[in-house]
Amino acid sequence: MMKDKNFLYGSIGFIFSFLVYWFLGHPYFITERFLMFVAIVGFGGILIFYTRMAQRGEDIFLRTIPGLKAVEEAVGRSTEMGKPVLFVPGIQDMDQVETVAGVIVLGHVSKMTARYETPLNVPVSRAIVMKAAREACKESYLVEGRPDMFHEDMVHYVTDEQFAYAAGVNGIMVREKPAACIYMGKFYAESLILAETGNSIGAIQIAGTASQAQIPFFVTACDYTLIGEEFFAASAYLSGKPELVGGVKGQDMIKLTIIVILIVSLFLRLAFDLNLVNINILDILST
Amino acid sequence: MLWKRQIPILIVTVIGFLTLFGWFTDQPQIKSFVDDDATQWFDILASFAIFLGGFNLLKLQTQKILRKQEGWEYSIFAVAGIFFALVAGFIIKGNPDVAWGTHVSAKGTVFKWMFTYMVAPMQATMFALLAFYVASASYRAFRIRNFEATLLLVSGIIIMLGRVPLGSAISSWFCLYLFVLFSGILINSFFKNKQYTAIFVIGGIVLVTVSGMFMGWPVDKPGVFYLPYLQEWIYKYPNVAGARSIMIGIGLGIFSTSIRYVLGIEKSYIGE
Numbered sequence: 001m002m003k004d005k006n007f008l009y010g011s012i013g014f015i016f017s018f019l020v021y022w023f024l025g026h027p028y029f030i031t032e033r034f035l036m037f038v039a040i041v042g043f044g045g046i047l048i049f050y051t052r053m054a055q056r057g058e059d060i061f062l063r064t065i066p067g068l069k070a071v072e073e074a075v076g077r078s079t080e081m082g083k084p085v086l087f088v089p090g091i092q093d094m095d096q097v098e099t100v101a102g103v104i105v106l107g108h109v110s111k112m113t114a115r116y117e118t119p120l121n122v123p124v125s126r127a128i129v130m131k132a133a134r135e136a137c138k139e140s141y142l143v144e145g146r147p148d149m150f151h152e153d154m155v156h157y158v159t160d161e162q163f164a165y166a167a168g169v170n171g172i173m174v175r176e177k178p179a180a181c182i183y184m185g186k187f188y189a190e191s192l193i194l195a196e197t198g199n200s201i202g203a204i205q206i207a208g209t210a211s212q213a214q215i216p217f218f219v220t221a222c223d224y225t226l227i228g229e230e231f232f233a234a235s236a237y238l239s240g241k242p243e244l245v246g247g248v249k250g251q252d253m254i255k256l257t258i259i260v261i262l263i264v265s266l267f268l269r270l271a272f273d274l275n276l277v278n279i280n281i282l283d284i285l286s287t
Numbered sequence: 288m289l290w291k292r293q294i295p296i297l298i299v300t301v302i303g304f305l306t307l308f309g310w311f312t313d314q315p316q317i318k319s320f321v322d323d324d325a326t327q328w329f330d331i332l333a334s335f336a337i338f339l340g341g342f343n344l345l346k347l348q349t350q351k352i353l354r355k356q357e358g359w360e361y362s363i364f365a366v367a368g369i370f371f372a373l374v375a376g377f378i379i380k381g382n383p384d385v386a387w388g389t390h391v392s393a394k395g396t397v398f399k400w401m402f403t404y405m406v407a408p409m410q411a412t413m414f415a416l417l418a419f420y421v422a423s424a425s426y427r428a429f430r431i432r433n434f435e436a437t438l439l440l441v442s443g444i445i446i447m448l449g450r451v452p453l454g455s456a457i458s459s460w461f462c463l464y465l466f467v468l469f470s471g472i473l474i475n476s477f478f479k480n481k482q483y484t485a486i487f488v489i490g491g492i493v494l495v496t497v498s499g500m501f502m503g504w505p506v507d508k509p510g511v512f513y514l515p516y517l518q519e520w521i522y523k524y525p526n527v528a529g530a531r532s533i534m535i536g537i538g539l540g541i542f543s544t545s546i547r548y549v550l551g552i553e554k555s556y557i558g559e
Binding site for chain 2: 159189227233235254
């Protein structure tokens with residue numbers, strides 16, 4: 001049952017407008033990308049639908065993600081030990097969605113460090129990330145009512161160079177011996193160098209990345225790892241805001257849709273190979 | 288409030304939609320904005336931002352030296368390095384025949400010397416450390432603690448051996464004998480009965496030996512026990528299946544995060 005009338009009318013309005021545009025000759029539209037357009041609009045629609053559903057107050061279950069549950073535990077451990085929390089937001093710039101997601105998680109982590117009065121150290125490798133991360137931390141300390149604890153140099157620039165950055169962060173780890181190391185962002189070969197050094201100083205380590213090649217390294221060297229989509233769900237999980245949790249539910253529904261499409265496509269292709277149907281699904285999907 | 292909340296969200300929404308739907312249009316102005324202008328804007332911003340980063344680094348390292356904080360000696364190298372790079376980049380070329388600008392990559396200049404003999408070796412040193420870290424990380428990962436770790440160990444050994452010449456020299460019959468022996472261990476730990484184990488192991492060895500004698504002991508048959516074929520199968524199928532499922536999750540995560548930004552649902556970046 002469609003309870004969300006506004007969403008229904010909005011969708012009908014969008015489809016109707018697009019059909020009018022299409023039958024008017026769809027000027028400037030790249031026809032070969034039609035299927036991708038439909039997929040993006042459709043998946044976007046699913047996300048909006050579940051976000052609105054969560055905003056209306058409907059109950060949405062979010063499974064426990066151990067890595068995110070451990071973030072508060074890690075900050076608490078640092079507080080007890082009187083040592084800082086080290087947050088590494090990856091080595092890429094703000095044009096990478098992983099870096100953006102990392103900075104968002106930093107916002108939540110800095111709220112915890114503000115609450116527990118724990119020192120936070122955020123070495124960054126890009127100047128724009130430094131500005132964004134500073135703003136995120138500043139806002140968090142303000143929200144927690146501890147602006148006095150915030151100082152700009154808790155987020156500091158090291159270098160743009162990959163291995164020089166790794167050396168710099170390793171130096172900080174070895175000298176300051178943080179009790180918790182959190183790696184959230186885009187990483188390359190330096191991931192293992194950082195994580196193994198963190199392991200050697202006995203810090204509790206939590207990593208989150210969408211860099212597929214680095215996930216095994218983090219899994220091996222860190223206590224908790226957020227794999228792929230878990231990393232992007234971190235903001236929703238840590239904030240608990242219904243509109244963000246709804247987005248995660250929408251994401252799961254899209255995944256379910258993709259699984260169904262994969263299975264149907266598999267059988268359609270099998271039927272095509274057996275000459276039972278004349279539609280080659282691969283031709284349709286590759287347009 | 289308007290400047291710190293609504294306007295940033297509006298900018299993200301407008302530029303986000305323009306960039307997203309710009310991919311579906313061949314309208315020249317939009318295409319040019321999405322493909323060139325937007326990325327150039329970012330580059331210009333990043334170029335200016337590097338000054339912020341540089342000054343921040345210089346400030347912190349100088350403070351550390353002046354206050355003689357722990358490890359201040361290292362900061363001397365950092366500050367000296369910054370000044371040396373600035374001098375080599377803007378004041379002393381070291382080779383009068385080379386024009387300014389090209390001196391960063393031309394031979395015989397101070398900047399190139401610094402890069403070749405200082406930056407590159409130091410980066411290579413850090414990269415080389417990775418080999419040792421891989422070894423220590425592998426040791427931890429391959430320790431037999433549970434079923435998953437054992438599976439990882441076995442797959443790792445098969446992949447490593449199957450990809451080197453030694454692996455192709457190992458006969459599939461040798462692997463088959465090993466398989467019988469390891470299966471015997473499993474049967475023993477499951478039934479805890481020496482007779483069952485003995486029957487299974489002796490029966491298995493006899494069966495493998497008889498089959499080998501009939502088939503003439505070919506090195507690569509049966510293929511399922513030949514390491515190069517087995518590693519290829521592991522690499523192509525279970526590995527790709529797992530990697531693709533993670534990729535789909537990552538793609539969806541990126542998509543939903545982007546949509547949340549564009550629609551103004553996610554506002555954490557402005558502190559909400």
